[in-house]
Amino acid sequence: MLFLRRDRLLWVLTLSALLGADIYFHLWPEIQVRLGRDWDCDCDNTASHVEEASTIAAMISPATMDYNGSKLQHLFSHHLYTVQPTKPPAHHLLLNAHETIRYHRKRIISFNRRRRSHHVDQNGTSQFINADFDFYTPWLQFHLGISKDALYPRSSPVVEQLLEKISNLTIIHADYSPDDKALNGECDCSPIVKPSGTHLKLVLRFQDFGKAMFKPMKQNREDETPEDFFYFVDFQRHNAEIAAFHLDRILDFRRVPPVSGRLINVTEDIFLAAGNSELQTVFFLSPADNVCFFSKCLYMCKTEYAVCGDPHIIEGSLSAYLPSLSYAPRHSVPNPWIRSYTFTGKEEWEMNPSYCDSVKHLHPYTNPRRLLNIIDMAIFDFLIGNMDRHHYEIFTKFGDDGLLLHLDNARG
Numbered sequence: 001m002l003f004l005r006r007d008r009l010l011w012v013l014t015l016s017a018l019l020g021a022d023i024y025f026h027l028w029p030e031i032q033v034r035l036g037r038d039w040d041c042d043c044d045n046t047a048s049h050v051e052e053a054s055t056i057a058a059m060i061s062p063a064t065m066d067y068n069g070s071k072l073q074h075l076f077s078h079h080l081y082t083v084q085p086t087k088p089p090a091h092h093l094l095l096n097a098h099e100t101i102r103y104h105r106k107r108i109i110s111f112n113r114r115r116r117s118h119h120v121d122q123n124g125t126s127q128f129i130n131a132d133f134d135f136y137t138p139w140l141q142f143h144l145g146i147s148k149d150a151l152y153p154r155s156s157p158v159v160e161q162l163l164e165k166i167s168n169l170t171i172i173h174a175d176y177s178p179d180d181k182a183l184n185g186e187c188d189c190s191p192i193v194k195p196s197g198t199h200l201k202l203v204l205r206f207q208d209f210g211k212a213m214f215k216p217m218k219q220n221r222e223d224e225t226p227e228d229f230f231y232f233v234d235f236q237r238h239n240a241e242i243a244a245f246h247l248d249r250i251l252d253f254r255r256v257p258p259v260s261g262r263l264i265n266v267t268e269d270i271f272l273a274a275g276n277s278e279l280q281t282v283f284f285l286s287p288a289d290n291v292c293f294f295s296k297c298l299y300m301c302k303t304e305y306a307v308c309g310d311p312h313i314i315e316g317s318l319s320a321y322l323p324s325l326s327y328a329p330r331h332s333v334p335n336p337w338i339r340s341y342t343f344t345g346k347e348e349w350e351m352n353p354s355y356c357d358s359v360k361h362l363h364p365y366t367n368p369r370r371l372l373n374i375i376d377m378a379i380f381d382f383l384i385g386n387m388d389r390h391h392y393e394i395f396t397k398f399g400d401d402g403l404l405l406h407l408d409n410a411r412g
């Protein structure tokens with residue numbers, strides 16, 4: 001009996017020793033690596049960062065401008081941009097891969113079914129294209145890579161692949177954006193969607209089931225804002241959206257969803273792909289025989305604010321769509337440094353010299369990360385010349401610690 005008990009004790013001691021060794025030699029070093037290397041901060045040594053920054057400055061200085069290839073690619077090949085911090089832990093990612101895939105597999109089936117019946121109802125003569133689902137498709141990889149700190153990892157190949165897709169893939173569906181739908185009472189689009197939209201925009205869906213927010217070119221690129229315009233009625237420029245994405249990436253914020261320019265065929269890519277008959281009612285042929293359309297929204301959406309193809313083709317920006325609000329909720333937060341939207345009014349920050357201090361003591365800015373994030377956004381808006389940041393959006397999942405989305409840069 002005594003022998004049996006001693007035997008069991010020996011087993012327990014041996015197993016504990018093995019477990020202890022495993023924790024000490026394998027698990028603990030792994031934990032140390034993770035604790036030591038923060039995802040957003042490879043703060044190794046300031047001196048070398050200063051040196052790297054001056055190398056970058058040299059790369060983009062006029063002296064090296066004779067470089068023939070893409071200057072952006074040249075810049076992003078610098079090792080400062082290719083340093084890859086450790087992968088974020090699963091709880092720092094926005095989405096769970098399995099659930100996201102399951103969700104989309106179901107959605108794509110119902111989406112194809114709905115579109116097919118609409119196509120039949122309309123006696124559609126054009127070829128019907130089913131949306132496909134592929135795990136490696138860039139929009140899905142983009143969604144799966146969204147983390148607490150950035151919309152995409154620093155040297156992610158997914159960004160280039162996504163830009164290539166949104167500028168070339170066949171468009172199979174066009175619809176109003178959620179805020180236009182909220183305006184028309186068609187959607188219960190969660191807290192962030194307000195019937196706003198001073199900018200004509202549409203959601204376009206591609207053959208790979210990816211989506212993008214389309215903002216058409218509204219005036220010539222070289223048109224300057226007339227001096228008498230207040231900033232809150234300033235032009236909205238599709239190319240400002242594109243430039244803002246690139247600058248945000250250069251600054252390593254990575255908080256603007258990838259945006260690409262594209263020539264869109266108003267008739268084929270929008271009118272014939274319209275997901276609801278309501279959208280088709282806003283199209284008309286102009287006296288110059290160009291195909292035009294306008295949007296239904298609060299302010300500038302009458303026919304005189306329509307945009308027209310030439311006769312079918314129009315340039316615009318396409319911003320890669322973020323994960324749906326129904327499974328990655330976001331909310332909109334008023335910017336404490338909002339500009340006044342009246343001719344004469346002033347906001348509190350313009351009159352109260354201690355406003356900054358009071359904001360610092362207010363939730364959520366008592367969180368230093370949130371305060372720094374809003375300062376980043378102010379720097380970004382200063383550089384792009386955007387005075388229209390009335391709200392910003394955040395992913396609800398990350399609470400006060402998460403990134404601020406730099407959406408809506410058309411007035412940059």
Ligand SMILES: Nc1ncnc2c1ncn2[C@@H]1O[C@H](COP(=O)(O)OP(=O)(O)OP(=O)(O)O)[C@@H](O)[C@H]1O
Pocket residue numbers: 177179192196197198199200201213257319320321322393407408409410
């Ligand atoms: N890439 C995107 N993915 C998902 N949603 C987007 C994207 N871009 C914009 N949105 C959503 O559409 C809303 C309206 O877009 P945006 O602010 O760019 O247009 P707007 O016409 O300027 O609107 P507003 O008048 O409210 O400023 C945004 O608040 C955001 O919720």
Ligand SMILES: [Mn+2]
Pocket residue numbers: 198199388408
């Ligand atoms: Mn706007």
